[in-house]
Amino acid sequence: MRTGISFTARETVEKLFEKHRPKGKPSRVKSFFLAKTPDDVERLGASSAKYLYLVVPVGGVRTLHRGDFEWLWRAGSIQMGLDTGMSVLVRGGLVTYLPWAADAEAKRKNQILVKELVLSYWRGKRSDNFKGWEYLAPKIRIVQRVKT
Secondary structure (H helix, E strand, O other): OOOOOOOHHHHHHHHHHOOOOOOOOOOOOOOEEEEEOOOHHHHHOOOOOOOOEEEOOOHHHHEEEEEEHHHHHHHHHHHHHHHOOOOEEEOEEEEEEEEEOHHHHHHHHHHHHHHHHHHHHHHHOOOOOOEEEEEEEEEEEEEEEEOO
């Protein structure tokens, strides 16, 4: 079972996602997060959402970005390791934190890896531990409430 990443790591990673966001892609900070089905919502970790809505993106599907949430999760996990002085091993979606001597070379390699994970998300690349796509929509129109 996955555990959440720290708020500090999440905030740092979201800033990196914004910094490396390609021109024309919607901002993660200013977008609505969509999934195709309620099962996809569950797989993406939002099952505790109080409300669930059926929506349509304003401007149509051409305004969306489709990204594999796994890249965000991995980048956040590695960033948390950088923030806490722990090394991170990611294999098949599982993360192991190990104490490390925080040498400059290891940190630099992990920072490069985090950037590559961020870019994989923006390229719409599918990970080896794919759970589902999340869609970013700058504007939506609510059709109906599905879950209360």
